[in-house]
Amino acid sequence: MLRMSRPTILVPEKLSQEGLALLSPHFDITVTSLTPEELIAQIPSYHALIIRSETKVTAEVLLAAKNLKVVARAGVGVDNIDVPAATSRGVIVVNSPSGNIAAAAEHTIALLLATARNIGQADGGSKLGKWERSKLVGIEVGRKTLGIIGLGKVGIRVARMAKGLGMKVVAVDPFASPDMAKQEGVALAADLDAMLPVVDFLTIHTPLLATTMDLIGEKELRRMKPSARVLNVARGGVYNEEALLNALEQGWIGGAGLDVFTSEPPKQHSAAARLTSHPKVVATPHLGASTVEAQENVSLDVCNQVLAILQGGLPTSAVNAPIILPEEYGKLQPAVQLVEKMGKLYTQHFVGLRGGMLGGRKFELTYHGDLAGMPNTKPLYAALVKGLVADISDSHINIVNATLVAKEKGLVINETFNNDTKDLLYANLVTLRAYDSSHCSSEQIIEGFTSDQRGYISKLDRFSASFSPEGTLIVLHNYDQPGKIGGVGTVLGSHGVNIRFMQVASLDATMEMQNGKGNEALMILGVDGQMSAEVIDDLRKSEGVLNVSLVVL
Ligand SMILES: NC(=O)C1=CN([C@@H]2O[C@H](COP(=O)(O)OP(=O)(O)OC[C@H]3O[C@@H](n4cnc5c(N)ncnc54)[C@H](O)[C@@H]3O)[C@@H](O)[C@H]2O)C=CC1
Ligand SMILES: O=C(O)C(=O)COP(=O)(O)O
Numbered sequence: 001m002l003r004m005s006r007p008t009i010l011v012p013e014k015l016s017q018e019g020l021a022l023l024s025p026h027f028d029i030t031v032t033s034l035t036p037e038e039l040i041a042q043i044p045s046y047h048a049l050i051i052r053s054e055t056k057v058t059a060e061v062l063l064a065a066k067n068l069k070v071v072a073r074a075g076v077g078v079d080n081i082d083v084p085a086a087t088s089r090g091v092i093v094v095n096s097p098s099g100n101i102a103a104a105a106e107h108t109i110a111l112l113l114a115t116a117r118n119i120g121q122a123d124g125g126s127k128l129g130k131w132e133r134s135k136l137v138g139i140e141v142g143r144k145t146l147g148i149i150g151l152g153k154v155g156i157r158v159a160r161m162a163k164g165l166g167m168k169v170v171a172v173d174p175f176a177s178p179d180m181a182k183q184e185g186v187a188l189a190a191d192l193d194a195m196l197p198v199v200d201f202l203t204i205h206t207p208l209l210a211t212t213m214d215l216i217g218e219k220e221l222r223r224m225k226p227s228a229r230v231l232n233v234a235r236g237g238v239y240n241e242e243a244l245l246n247a248l249e250q251g252w253i254g255g256a257g258l259d260v261f262t263s264e265p266p267k268q269h270s271a272a273a274r275l276t277s278h279p280k281v282v283a284t285p286h287l288g289a290s291t292v293e294a295q296e297n298v299s300l301d302v303c304n305q306v307l308a309i310l311q312g313g314l315p316t317s318a319v320n321a322p323i324i325l326p327e328e329y330g331k332l333q334p335a336v337q338l339v340e341k342m343g344k345l346y347t348q349h350f351v352g353l354r355g356g357m358l359g360g361r362k363f364e365l366t367y368h369g370d371l372a373g374m375p376n377t378k379p380l381y382a383a384l385v386k387g388l389v390a391d392i393s394d395s396h397i398n399i400v401n402a403t404l405v406a407k408e409k410g411l412v413i414n415e416t417f418n419n420d421t422k423d424l425l426y427a428n429l430v431t432l433r434a435y436d437s438s439h440c441s442s443e444q445i446i447e448g449f450t451s452d453q454r455g456y457i458s459k460l461d462r463f464s465a466s467f468s469p470e471g472t473l474i475v476l477h478n479y480d481q482p483g484k485i486g487g488v489g490t491v492l493g494s495h496g497v498n499i500r501f502m503q504v505a506s507l508d509a510t511m512e513m514q515n516g517k518g519n520e521a522l523m524i525l526g527v528d529g530q531m532s533a534e535v536i537d538d539l540r541k542s543e544g545v546l547n548v549s550l551v552v553l
Pocket of ligand 1: 077097151172176211212259287
């Protein structure tokens with residue numbers, strides 16, 4: 001029996017088995033360490049990539065990835081992933097926002113106490129047979145002041161533990177809530193300048209961003225007490241490493257506890273390498289998240305999300321996609337498929353038929369009935385973009401990159417919500433109107449609704465219809481005269497084309513009234529197999545036929 005090939009997952013770093021066990025029944029998983037070059041060479045065949053902090057997911061990796069749907073970061077920081085490049089390729093980036101934060105906070109406290117009591121040096125000396133007591137007198141942390149930069153998930157846990165150790169805690173975080181800080185007994189300092197001179201210990205818990213790179217350099221270190229110790233369990237680069245080395249050498253500060261570096265492992269002779277071997281530094285090799293519990297948490301967190309995404313569902317912590325609850329997504333699914341078909345129908349019927357341009361067009365997507373009440377219509381918007389450009393682009397479009405792709409293709413799409421259900425025939429309805437950007441009159445309309453999980457088109461241009469947008473369709477615009485159906489049947493029969501269904505869509509009642517003429521109709525034919533250009537040409541030549549389009553949905 002032919003076995004369908006299963007989606008594949010690449011795991012180039014150490015990941016706890018707990019999460020992988022969820023994935024292995026459904027997918028083929030490769031766990032292997034790779035060089036950057038090997039990653040680029042191997043990524044094209046994979047559907048998911050699960051990483052920690054060592055793998056650099058660069059724009060080059062993402063460009064090489066042909067089937068990739070998700071990059072899952074089994075941890076918090078996503079600074080090793082080119083998130084904008086992933087977004088533009090439609091690759092979802094997920095992380096585990098809180099799986100390892102307790103571990104990171106505890107590690108910070110471990111380094112705080114280690115720097116206060118010279119634990120690293122004392123241990124190193126003891127192992128060499130030394131018994132250095134008077135040289136290694138430490139300080140107590142109780143009643144001392146800890147300064148925290150970044151009072152987020154890790155920062156606040158560090159604050160609580162430090163309070164438990166009897167420390168005073170001050171913090172700087174432009175986005176922290178003053179109420180929350182007050183409740184936690186943390187004093188918010190006006191700014192770094194005000195905080196640095198008063199702290200005995202300084203710890204940073206911000207992400208690595210352009211705005212936090214080199215946040216603490218020479219100027220800041222010189223403002224601190226000569227006895228102060230600094231801690232880094234965030235990212236290498238938030239302290240400028242050269243400045244930190246100078247500060248330790250020149251005695252501007254007393255010591256440092258460092259878990260993270262600008263290059264990991266530190267490159268030979270780099271400032272990072274000199275810091276790890278410095279006597280005033282307690283260094284750990286990026287162990288903040290390395291506890292059994294944290295690794296189980298992050299593995300389960302991201303593997304559950306990879307499972308959902310590869311099975312067509314949604315993640316719970318996407319870094320670059322809007323948050324949509326799975327139940328909302330489930331309700332939208334039939335309409336998502338319908339709107340994508342409406343977009344395809346638009347491009348093939350209207351643009352293909354008239355040789356027009358898609359770019360520069362303005363679209364209005366109006367939701368009526370149940371759909372007007374949906375809190376998040378991003379999947380419908382994305383489905384329209386996907387449908388519109390499906391036949392002119394090989395872009396992989398989803399909720400992650402739909403807005404970006406629409407912008408790139410010059411499509412303007414407005415969503416409107418119509419809650420008036422008075423004259424509505426269906427429980428839900430979607431209207432797609434397309435306008436020529438030069439003169440803003442309503443040009444083309446497609447309308448559809450869903451019923452029992454299936455989509456139907458109820459209006460195409462000026463004609464009322466009711467057909468499923470599925471398979472190969474011939475849309476024939478003709479004069480509504482007797483004998484037309486027979487004539488079309490004869491042409492298709494002469495080419496051996498099998499007709500699955502046929503429907504005559506008559507001029508919409510309101511249009512008929514406006515135009516005062518009812519002698520036009522659309523014939524929609526569902527046909528089997530591939531249609532040759534000859535068939536369409538012969539239909540076009542038939543008497544009374546105004547134009548013909550071939551639509552493959
Ligand atoms: N060493 C390790 O193994 C681990 C390191 N981390 C690092 O810790 C970082 C923080 O993690 P979370 O607390 O979960 O993040 P979070 O997003 O909950 O908190 C970050 C806080 O930093 C604040 N912030 C941003 N820019 C700032 C600035 N210029 N000045 C002051 N505050 C600023 C934000 O307002 C936010 O409150 C992660 O981004 C990651 O890089 C996290 C886990 C383990
Ligand atoms: O979660 C984070 O941000 C971390 O820094 C942990 O990194 P790791 O998964 O231990 O390589």
